[in-house]
Amino acid sequence: MDAESTLAAVIPGVPMAPGREGRHTENALVGWILVVGLTLVGYLLLALGSSAGGPSWPRHVFLGLGAAGVISYGFWVFPYFRRLELRLPVGRERWSRLETELITAFEQLGAGDLVRSIEHTRGLPERLAKVSDAASAALSHLAQQIQDSSIEVASAADAVNEIASELASGSSEQAASVVEITAAMEELARTASMIAENASRQAELASRAEASGDAGSASVFEAVTGVEEVQKRISAIASRADGLGTRSKEIYRVLDLITEIAQETHILSLNAAIEAAAAGADGRRFSVVADEVRHLAQRSQESVESVRNLLDEFSSSIRATIVATEEGSKEASRVLERSRAASIAIEDLRRASGDTSRVAQQISLATQQQNSASDEVVMTLREVSLVVQRMTGGLKNLSSTADRLNTLGLEIQLLAQSFHLDSPRSLKHLVESWARQLEKVPGVTEKEAALEELVRHAPFVELGYLMGLDGSTLVLSFNRDLLDERQRSLAAEVRKTDVRTRPWFKAVSRHWRTTLIPPYESMQNSEACFTVCTPLLNPDGSVAAVLGIDINVTGWTRI
């Protein structure tokens, strides 16, 4: 079945071919003449056959059938074709209208305006309109699904990118930490080796100290014994010195007695001298004796004094000896006490040295084991470091892949947004709905307030603007959540620019149709953004201005 027969089957009254218009009656007349002619030719041939001896009845039958056919054709076929020819202009006019609607619908469809394409199919026949609406609805649904999917893909890519970035950052930190831990473990291993070596030396020194402690303990024991013996001897010396002191006192008493005797003798000699003097010449010899006795007493007294002095020195020495022996005894007691304390301390030190030696040996063994474990840990950490580095590289690749995926999602989104859908997520639909709202607002100030309100409720719109056809800026509305003060001041520079040179203005003014401009560099923040713009119409249908919205590519997933 070709397209023409299909169309004829769908559209009742559609002519077979435009080239045969007005010739149906003529064709029907030619057909009737042919039928008459064929009937006559057949009769003549059958008449020739019957003259040659054949039966005559076939000739009559054929003639009757031919007459019936001619009559029937004249009554039924010819009028049919005549009526058909009369209906042809009406069908042609209807076909032309349908063709125009269909072409317009397909043009809208080709422009991606599924809403208007549906509007243009309303004049089509029911079945064709249903099929066209179903196709448009399916396409619209598909475009919406593509939009949603692209947003989800981009959001997922953002999430993956964020996670990958965090993981990459974490992996980098982890790699750095692993390197630091590896260095620390290597240092720990070196330190453990030194500790093991020092512990071995300490164990050896402690063993020597223990042996020295044994020798020292024995020496101190001997010293204690010697000091005890010295103390005994000092006590004996003190006892003897005390005895000498006692004897010295006896000697003093003897000396006192001798002194007294010498004094008595001296006095006696003086009295003798007195008596000798009284005796006159007879007493002169006696006076000599008395004088000798006095001298003898004096010498005795001097000797006693000498002995007393010597005895004083001796007593002083004895007292000094006693004091010295007492101090020596006390010092010996202190030395003995200290020696005993030293003995206890040395014994404690010896035990401590023994314990230290054993602990040091255990430390040495433990640190050797720790050294081995540290080596294994270092090897493992190096492997971990390699794995982490590979993982970091993989995560960076994943991040770049997510970036590419995000870009791809944006491209898909833009492709899907090239369709004008009856959906709040369709930017063309959004911009046109805004345009319809703004068209109803009378003045520029009121339009600015209305656009400000519209932008405020569209978190993904960075900037909304209304431009005159002369390239002037009529209204600028910023999204204060997306643009800071500096960026807003930069965006205000647009007022000084003739926007007719901007690509989006050129694109929308080409067909005065809602247009989506692919990403380009924004004037306000030098970031990539894309624009959707649509003409704003006057009540008479003429273009009054251009409404545009800028959407930053970093925030387009909020659509």
Place this chain on the structure above:
Amino acid sequence: MSDLLDQAESRARREEGTHLLVRAGEYSCALPLALVRRVVRALTVHPLPGAAGELEGLAEFGGEPLPVLNLARLVSSPPGANPSYPVTVVVWVGPPEARETIGLSADAALEVVHVPAGSMVAGDGGFVQGEAPVGGEVVRVLNLEALGNEA
């Protein structure tokens, strides 16, 4: 008693210049040997109530009471070191016609010396007759007769 006094006078004349050297405080005093009766260890003195400064008291000598004077105070000597063997010198004092026996407490009895009359420097003319060098030391030569007059 009178015999003894006579003997003393005669001995004084014979023994003129011979003295008994005693220590009284820081001074050394020479007592005429002729008037010295006895040298004894320091007697036990019983102080007399209301007695003068020089009179130490009464002692017992030969069964009789004997007044004892402090020689150091008599010669106004500063007190010396604590004597190791004090003595009491029993002497006759006073003029020849009225001699009395008294005791002079001294720190020590030293020796019998000869004091030449020419070497003596005149003293106060009283109890201290004069001063004379003896053995490199200046001694006070006492006049016991003058002590009897003062007493």
